[in-house]
Amino acid sequence: MIRTGISSIAIAVAFLAAPAFADTAAPVATAVATPTAAEADAFVAEAEKVGADFSTPAQQVAWINATYITDDTDAIAAKYGADATELQVKYALGAAKFANVPGLSFDTKRKLDLLRSAVTLPAPTKPGAATELSTLVTRMGSSYGKGKGTLDGKTINGSDIEAAMGESRDPAKLKEMWVSWHDNVGAPMRKDYERHVVIANEGAKELGYADVGALWRSGYDMKPDEFAALTDKLWKQVEPLYLALHTYVRAKLNEKYGDAVQAKTGPIRADLLGNMWAQEWGNIYDVVAPKGAGDLGYDTGELLKAKGYDPIKMFKTGEGFYSSLGFKPLPDSFWVRSQIVKPADREVICHASAWDVDNKDDLRIKMCTKVNADDFVTIHHEMGHNYYQRAYNKQPFLYENGANDGFHEAIGDFVALSITPDYLVKIGLLDQAKVPSADKDIGLLLRQAMDKVAFLPFGLLIDKWRWGVFSGAIPANGYEKGWNDLRLKYQGIVPPVARDETKFDPGAKYHVPASVPYTRYFLARLLQFQFYQAACKQAGWKGPLHRCSFYGNKAVGAKLDAMLTMGQSKPWPEALQAFTGTREMSGQALVDYFAPLKKWLDAQNKGKPSGW
């Protein structure tokens, strides 16, 4: 599909991905003679050439569609998407035939593996299947882009409703926005979603995978089952921290809103957390901030507004951080071609993404930027994708990707962890006199945890739901129940009103209609702390970890560049080792960062019921 991964990297990502570890046997080669290693080399060379040639026009089409949604751009994008799927499936099937050829070089073997799992949503080879699948996925993506909710009975678009969910503290308005968005955006795409699952699963089976979920889990240099077990293990490392935060936040919401809105026990009402999907809670820091230690004396969003920042200045500030590490400035074309604010006169997909349209230096970001703290972080996040794309642009086509997709999502967030009070002073956003003193450390950590820790179960459950849908463990007549069960089990939240199977709440979250696998963000949440801890060590930082900013540190920048430049040329543990010295993904760095907060939360929570 055109829209995959960092939706953005489009066809490049679509063609790539990590090595295939199908959990069923590879399709048997139909050729009579056993292929040779030289034939495998030639096959890989052809796949890279065809993929590279197809990629740029396909990304141009995808860009135009995402920034100007009409029936016509949908039709053209669907056509390119179908062609892309057919190509990817053709080369995935071809690659399988070479899997057991003796004498393959490391690179040919790796590229064959990459080709086998490159397609996010495969179609079966029967005529018409790729077109039907692509039409469904384009339609779902564009309906999401055009989606509207209501506030005070008036229609409101996606980026405005997202911002309003962060600002409003009125439970009736929050409920109205939550329900209208989920009803209007999610429910209508339920039938399309169900049909796309059937087609893509057929395609996955033809490629030798049990289902699409197994295909997605095969992109991590290990077997799909091992990957699922790894994600569960990582979750167990950080779950106690999430539970402590949940207990604390629930009590604060109860204090603010009273029993009728938020009970003292049980799950949290999903619309009270400052975010449409309850995925990051930093926007309600004012509700949970403890007296004294919680008063930070500044709020990044307010600072940006007070200093007259506009979206361009926010972008320039983001670029400035990367420049300070030694990365060269973004190309002039970035500023001409990016979509930085929402165009007034047409429908677009506002969900942020980063692109490298020609896989060389045609870097772009597509956002509907607002001057607030969320978007300040998102700009650094998206730029992380762009600098990664540029760093690996000399790699062979099939290696032009992140070490794994979690790495791609982690880079910009890792950089943004350096947005400390001292950094804000350096760039002139915060006055030196306003830097929070050491007794405000708990407040700073709590503000950060509201985004970083709150996200963890959400990052995990989106694909728990999709893995279940693709495997059949969550049947088509139980999509909504399956979703709400997972939201309750992992996040401990409930929708503000009862939901039934006429609804389709997963469809109201961008990555579901857009078919972007989501476990990458769970991994990234942990990896970014591993990178950050390593960078602060490289920088010789001695104070509390969360006060470390590696802004301006060229040595850290050079080491980061070395990892980014590797692209996907080596299994991800090697990339991780290159920057951090370890080969294991782990939640420990995040746990270390928040250790003082955990202690404090446990003290606050004494005597309060925990869990739901």
Ligand code: X8Z
């Ligand atoms: O989708 C994104 C980025 C684009 S790759 C804006 N993120 C996830 C989300 O918004 O759900 C970043 C954090 C998680």
Ligand code: ZN
């Ligand atoms: Zn991203």
